[in-house]
Amino acid sequence: MDMQRQTALSDFRAGAMATLPAAVAGVPFALLIGALAAEKGLSMAEAGLMSALVFAGSAQFIGLDNWQSPPAWFLLGLIVFAVNTRHIVMSASILRHMGGFSVPSRVLALLFLADEVWAFAEARAARTRLSPAFYAGLVAFFYASWVLSTMAGVLIGGVIRDPKTYGLDFAFIAMFVGLIAGFRGRPGFALSIGVSAAVATLVHLIAPGPQSIIAGAVAGVAAVTLRPSTGEGG
Amino acid sequence: MQGDVVTAIAAMAAATAATRLAGLVVPRALAGKGRIKAAFDALPAAVLAAIVAPVLLASGWAEMLAGLAVVVAARYLPLIPLIILGVLAAAGARAVLG
Numbered sequence: 198m199d200m201q202r203q204t205a206l207s208d209f210r211a212g213a214m215a216t217l218p219a220a221v222a223g224v225p226f227a228l229l230i231g232a233l234a235a236e237k238g239l240s241m242a243e244a245g246l247m248s249a250l251v252f253a254g255s256a257q258f259i260g261l262d263n264w265q266s267p268p269a270w271f272l273l274g275l276i277v278f279a280v281n282t283r284h285i286v287m288s289a290s291i292l293r294h295m296g297g298f299s300v301p302s303r304v305l306a307l308l309f310l311a312d313e314v315w316a317f318a319e320a321r322a323a324r325t326r327l328s329p330a331f332y333a334g335l336v337a338f339f340y341a342s343w344v345l346s347t348m349a350g351v352l353i354g355g356v357i358r359d360p361k362t363y364g365l366d367f368a369f370i371a372m373f374v375g376l377i378a379g380f381r382g383r384p385g386f387a388l389s390i391g392v393s394a395a396v397a398t399l400v401h402l403i404a405p406g407p408q409s410i411i412a413g414a415v416a417g418v419a420a421v422t423l424r425p426s427t428g429e430g431g
Numbered sequence: 432m433q434g435d436v437v438t439a440i441a442a443m444a445a446a447t448a449a450t451r452l453a454g455l456v457v458p459r460a461l462a463g464k465g466r467i468k469a470a471f472d473a474l475p476a477a478v479l480a481a482i483v484a485p486v487l488l489a490s491g492w493a494e495m496l497a498g499l500a501v502v503v504a505a506r507y508l509p510l511i512p513l514i515i516l517g518v519l520a521a522a523g524a525r526a527v528l529g
Contacts, residue, residue, distance in 0.1 A: 288450070
């Protein structure tokens with residue numbers, strides 16, 4: 198029992214450390230979302246509620262961009278659904294590694310499946326067992342900092358500059374590139390990321406938007422799945 | 432709180448939850464065998480590549496340069512130093528190249 202608790206605690210800590218950089222780099226983006234929300238007439242409580250219930254940076258940015266007064270809830274729902282379609286494949290994929298979760302904790306965990314949470318959960322599952330404690334660690338501080346920073350952004354809105362000026366969007370890019378490198382031992386690795394990157398970029402150039410992620414991912418996965426079997430799995 | 436704002440937030444939350452819970456309706460038996468398994472094994476890297484590629488390849492010279500530094504360094508650096516390098520490279524490249 199004590200041993201189990203210790204394992205859970207160290208798993209939780211490992212999860213929290215994994216998303217710590219995302220939590221830190223996410224602060225200026227959350228501040229910006231808070232400032233944008235305030236501009237659209239949302240109160241601090243409402244902005245906090247949005248970050249707490251949606252917890253998806255790009256969807257919140259695009260949702261607020263399309264925010265009218267009064268807000269068109271159906272349109273906003275559609276837009277957010279379109280931006281978040283990648284989470285459909287992410288949830289199907291990570292569920293394969295949630296054997297150690299009870300059904301209610303599985304549902305609860307999936308509700309917090311932000312990109313970074315998913316990516317680190319996959320990276321963990323590739324090395325060892327994905328435990329509920331590790332997953333909880335991934336979410337806890339990242340989520341709290343996202344919600345609180347959004348609320349702070351409503352207050353100090355005007356002073357926020359574009360975090361991209363400081364290269365902070367590349368914290369996430371570097372994080373994802375590092376995680377991609379962690380999968381390099383898998384069969385068809387180079388083919389899948391090559392095709393995915395090419396198709397995603399092409400679709401982005403033709404029609405910028407979230408569909409480039411799905412198009413690239415589907416193409417990359419299809420390339421690996423449908424290639425003639427070489428028998429050596431390289 | 433204003434009612435129409437809460438309704439809009441609820442719609443955004445419901446849409447997000449729908450995408451995140453969608454995996455639950457994929458039959459478990461399907462995910463473990465043969466080509467389907469190969470597809471799922473290839474998925475994480477492919478999704479991440481599709482997220483970063485348009486930023487690195489189609490945003491401008493600064494992003495391409497910083498991206499090149501990150502991709503090369505990813506073979507050698509652990510994650511935290513890689514993240515710091517990425518931020519510095521992007522800030523630097525943007526400052527110089529606009």
